[in-house]
């Protein structure tokens with residue numbers, strides 16, 4: 001038995017949001033006494049900001065004028081938007097990626113942050129954003145990046161700074177508000193519609209074509225094989241009513257696919273299980289899953305990595321390699337949004 005299935009991801013509830021501040025991009029706040037960089041001058045070297053940027057790459061930045069609060073390592077840090085973006089782009093996308101892909105990532109993260117500034121996050125109302133990728137987006141400090149990059153630190157930081165400063169102040173807007181610029185690692189041919197994953201359709205988070213493939217994405221396709229007894233035990237722990245008798249070859253039936261071809265749901269032992277739940281139960285990398293079963297085991301092969309909504313990072317990298325600039329990349333993954341500065 002072999003069925004191609006795709007699924008949706010973690011259910012995220014868009015908590016009701018309360019405006020807490022004017023949009024930083026339209027009304028920059030005055031930096032506090034501990035603000036990262038002085039207004040209008042990001043300085044060179046270690047002066048001013050949290051991150052060392054080789055002096056030849058230092059540029060005046062609008063992003064340096066606004067301070068935000070970041071929850072990282074259990075502490076709230078007040079840092080500039082620029083320092084937030086330097087640490088977030090570094091944490092979220094490989095520095096080896098093409099400059100235009102890094103620029104697209106910088107704009108996506110700046111947009112994500114701008115939206116967080118408008119709508120407080122119920123998980124941490126005391127901070128605008130946090131450094132946890134399962135809640136907001138990942139962010140790493142200079143000490144971490146120096147350890148990770150070693151001798152490559154200066155070159156990588158210069159590249160990240162070029163992406164952040166090269167898009168200084170730019171963000172995506174939809175209907176007068178910063179867009180919800182979510183992103184993921186890679187997709188299988190098409191990105192996912194937000195409505196399939198979070199039950200709330202978003203006009204610019206629709207399924208679009210994305211060009212990455214096994215040639216450009218490491219571990220693009222990953223298989224997880226579990227024994228029949230382990231599969232049965234795991235499913236029964238969540239769905240005790242499932243009837244898993246006989247051989248596994250007959251256990252998985254009736255896949256229902258989303259518009260992008262991922263698994264919306266599938267019957268397991270007669271019980272509907274969503275793609276997102278399967279992903280979580282078996283630690284799969286995406287909901288684009290192909291199942292196969294033998295008399296003694298079940299194999300689930302997933303393609304791509306992440307929820308599939310919004311910009312695909314490897315898709316952005318592939319587009320950049322093919323000559324697209326960051327504006328074209330953003331227009332592909334967030335159709336209908338407008339790039340503002």
Ligand SMILES: [Zn+2]
Pocket residue numbers: 121123124129130131132135136137
């Ligand atoms: Zn958070």
